[in-house]
Amino acid sequence: MDPDAFRSTFSGLAFGNVMAAAARDYQKEMLAQENAPASSATNQEVDLDELMDDPELEKLHADRIAALKKEAEKRQALKRQGHGEYREISEGEFLGEVTGSEQVVCHFYHREFYRCKIVDKHLKALAPRHLETKFIKMDAENAPFFVSKLAIKTLPCVILFRNGVAIDRLVGFQDLGGKDDFTTAALENILIKKGIIKEQKDSEEDDNDDDGDNSKCRTVRSSETQDSDSD
CATH class of the missing domain: 1.20.5 (Single alpha-helices involved in coiled-coils or other helix-helix interfaces)
Structure with a gap:
């Protein structure tokens, strides 16, 4: 080949x-x-x-x-006890409301006092955010017996109850810098420090505001009289 x-x-x-x-x-x-x-x-x-x-x-x-x-x-049980809203009660309802919940914030107010209206505004914002605590208010003029028993001398007066026992109180705006334009957050922080409400863990802080504003930033316009606490 x-x-x-x-x-x-x-x-x-x-x-x-x-x-x-x-x-x-x-x-x-x-x-x-x-x-x-x-x-x-x-x-x-x-x-x-x-x-x-x-x-x-x-x-x-x-x-x-x-x-x-x-x-x-x-949560449902607490709501049935009146938690989650800021309510007005009568003197006859006071003992049942205070002893019926573990933690209660009660505002003794006068309908004509400007600073009482400021406290109302902030407590109304806090009540839905702190379901673990009951928020109520009572007209001091219509509750002379408990005003005397609790030695309330100055309004507004916010008394903190645990298991039916008064453990602390906020008198006027002494713990809030003595001014009317404090924020809801400032009052909230004081109540947290006093152990009557818990610190919030979530980031949803404006769901319960009536006008859509963040409750932590809400302030109320100052009154013309700086020291308007009334005896």
């Missing part, structure tokens, strides 16, 4: 074998890619099934549902 012809034939055979091998490798790679998603999906389904059957996960889920249900029931 002619050497040149032999080399040409051998080169052709070698090239053909390389192409055949490449074709086989390509086919294997394509098959592997086609099978990969199905295999991954199968593994994922198995993992999900295992998670759904995990008794610890099921227990955590059940405990969470039970906790949410208990919290909702507690």
Whole structure:
């Protein structure tokens, strides 16, 4: 055989074998890619099934549902006791209201005193934010017995009760810088420090405002008389 012809034939055979091998490798790679998603999906389904059957996960889920249900029931019970709103009560209702809740904020006011109206504005904003505490007010003129028993000399006077016992009080604006233009946040912080309300953890602070303003930034216009507390 002619050497040149032999080399040409051998080169052709070698090239053909390389192409055949490449074709086989390509086919294997394509098959592997086609099978990969199905295999991954199968593994994922198995993992999900295992998670759904995990008794610890099921227990955590059940405990969470039970906790949410208990919290909702507690909130409803507090609302039935008058929590969540700032209400006016009569002298005859006072003992039942104060002893009926663990924590109570009671504002003794006079309807003609400007500073009492300022306190009303702030307590009305705080009541829906602190469901754990009851917020009430009582006209001091119509409650002479308790005004005397509690030794109330100056209005506005906010008395804090725990389990029916007066534990502290805010007289006038002494704890608020003596000025009328304090913010709701300032009063809120004082009540938190005195332990009658809890510090809020959430970031929704303006849902309960009547005019859409943030209660933490709300102020009330100062009166012409700086020291307007009245005996």
